[in-house]
Amino acid sequence: MSEISKTYSPEEVEKKWYKTWEEGKYFKPRPGKAKEGYCIIMPPPNVTGRLHAGHALDITTQDALIRFKRMKGFEALWLPGMDHAGIATQNVVERMISKEEGKTRHDYGREKFIEKIWQWKEEYGGVIAKQQRSMGASPDWDYSMFTMDKEPNQAVRKVFVDLFNEGLIYQSDYIINWDPVLGSAISDAEVEHVEVNGNFYHINYKIKDSDEILEIATTRPETLLGDTAVSVHPEDERFKHLIGKVAIVPICNREVPILGDDYVDIEKGTGCLKVTPGHDFNDFEIGKRHNLPIINLLNGDGTLNDKGLEWKGLTSKEARKKIVKKLDELGQLKEVKPHVHQVGHGDRSKAVIEPLVSKQWFLNVQDMAAESVKAVEDDTTKFYPKGWENTYFSWLREPRNWCISRQLWWGHQIPVFYCGSCDHKWADEGEPTTCSKCSSSEVKQDPDVLDTWFSSALWPMSTLGWPNKELMKEKKFDTFFPTSVLVTGFDIIFFWVARMMMMGQKFTKMVPFKKVYIHAIVRDKLGRKMSKSLDNGIDPLDMVAEYGADAFRFTLAAGSGYNRGLNLDPERIGGYRNFINKIWNAYRFISPHLENAKSELPKELDHHERWIIGELNAVSKVMNESMEEFRYDDSCSAIYQFVYDKFCSWFIELSKTTLESENEEEKIRRATVLKYVFRKVVALLHPMIPFITEELWTFLKEEDEPLLIIQDYPEFDPNIDFSKDQEMMEKFMETVTAVRNLRASVNIKPKELVNFELFADQELIDYYKEQFACLSDLGKAESPKILKRSDAKPGKSVMKATTHTEVFLPLEGVIDLEEQIKRLEKDLAKTEKEFSKYDKKLNNQKFMDNAPEEVRAEVSSNAEELGKKITAINESLKNFKS
């Protein structure tokens, strides 16, 4: 088997297997022994997107799950897709035509522009789907869908029309978040509040027929042109006598009422509030309560309109300066105080959001939200980690109606139609050309498109064919819905998770997913967010090229559990690359012996074989349980330890003698066990590191066995009980370690043979004698002596005690006595400290009275064992010193 290279080279292996899997349709769901569907809907990345570290984590966690379930015999479907990302995509194409042709979208016109976007999508979009393959993602690509495809569009129309007819979708003049850069309304969820250093402008408002003055503090003085009232708290002793009088708005000299309203906070600002219902959410509410007129000051691009007087055409930021100056000139600017406050910005455009009143489409989510809260409260849908429920609840318990219309071109156009001749307005799933009431052909569709998240909210349903009955059958809706788990980041719990829940429940009467696993956000090794400005981004494709996809995946999985952040350090990937290579080389060691191996595990096993089988069984249990709970960190550390420490460092080392012995029967049996365990190991590891395990499987599988990707996942066997072997093996390893420790302490070369002496109780003496060959081998000894504790200790020697065995290493040369005494004394002090902890407890009557029996038993047995160790060290020290 000399053709196996000394180091594992991922590149060709990854290409080869991905091709084999994909072409062999191995990612297709196939009914298995679990007789149950298992489905994960992939959060669709933006069509403009490129693979980043967050996606890599997305892929790793979902792919590990789907591979795990596939091997467990579930009919497993991982459903991929792509999001049309309304604003982002429109921006990309607008920039392109501006750069290449010097044109705007208006030069194209709506229809042509949309065609242009589709062209762009075909040509450049969806690079990410190719990149996902390099991570080893195993979704069923045949299920792939784009949010602007015909099927999702049909779902969008159906849902819209139903909600419209039910009166839940309505059009209203309401105060909304206006993004002046996009020239569109956006939803509350899309507004980010950013801390900004601004000013408090204190402005004096005159009062009609009075010498009194009301001092008002505001951060947005330019909005005073839209003031239609001034308000104070009705109980405010300072001002309540003014309620009912008339204030005069500076500059425009509008006469407005002075109101009393509970909303006003006496402590805040000057305790006196200017009311601008057209441009402030709260003022809008106050305005409604008091029937105030609404004045709109702004154009769609954020500049002032006619109501802006001489400042018409300026942006609000520019106008602010000039108006403040004007106020100063008028002597009505009392003072300007620096003020730090939170200002809403568009999460896409980063522009300052201008609240304004506009006619938009809204979805009334009140009842739906209540249902979705209930589903999580009663665990129909469970969050992992559970804490994220709070985030979900906080959004849904006080929901605000969702502004769903956007003044963009790229997206699902709102299926509402207007008749030009009879004013009829209706929602329609089709493309009506005549009015449904008067049959006039003057029909126009609403120009707005829907919020991207509207179609995303239907994603688990629409990708599985809903609402088309035939398609649903074809796509096995009933098998896969409700889907098993949604894997995503916490940043889109409101945007996406909550809305899918609402829509899913509303239209299917079912939750769209049974579990929600919220994974960490990937950050750099210092815990900072990856960003272009910091240039600390980690490109997954680079990592795959440098370390291999498996190493990268294992690193991400090992860092994933219930944590919020995953700090990714490329050095760690290097560490796990070594682990991958270790597995490769473990196989290289085993491979020459495989031809002797039988395919069935023999009934009679020796001690070490029972031990490794017992350990394998234990790790299988951990793997199965932790994967079920999304504790990838536990899975990874368990299998890493098993492979590295137990299997490689001990079992393979112990096997070397056996495999080279003359005893054919033993050799065959050991080869069989090695093969058996290794087969299980690659299966256990496959969900995390699919490529190398599939490659190694070709050498380990029987001829008629299929690929590893659809092999059975190793299960825990409760009937296996090799605990006695495991217990003895622990002691064996401790003793060998003690020998190595002693050798190191006197600088004996690893190859040099020594003769150590072990002193123990009868049971261990028998055991050591049985393990004589292995002890000699791993301790590099000619013929170690195994003696009773009471037997005479060697004279010139170094020693180390464990709780069960005293290890002596007799030496002929010069011993640095001082150093050995120091070493023993240190060990003694440590052991005594530990002992005293237990001893104190045993002498504490209260402990003896109150602690449970098993705790007392453990403490006293620990004390006893440590006592033995202390006695042994003391004796030795006495000898050394004399």
Add this chain to the structure above:
RNA sequence: GGUCGUGUAGCUCAGUGGGAGAGCACCUCGUUGACAUCGAGGGGGUCACAAGUUCAAUCCUUGUCACGACCACCA
């Protein structure tokens, strides 16, 4: 302002009402025998601080400090 979370080894982070852990980094020794992407060893922590509950607290409770994320109507 509200909510949630975090504080454990140099770094990144697990963990448990009863013996402080891992990986990486570091130090020493070694290595043409599966693996230099390796081996054998080693050093290193007042488990943020304080009080309380308990026979027993790193773990539970309360408070303090520090940090972070998210939410919240820009007076």
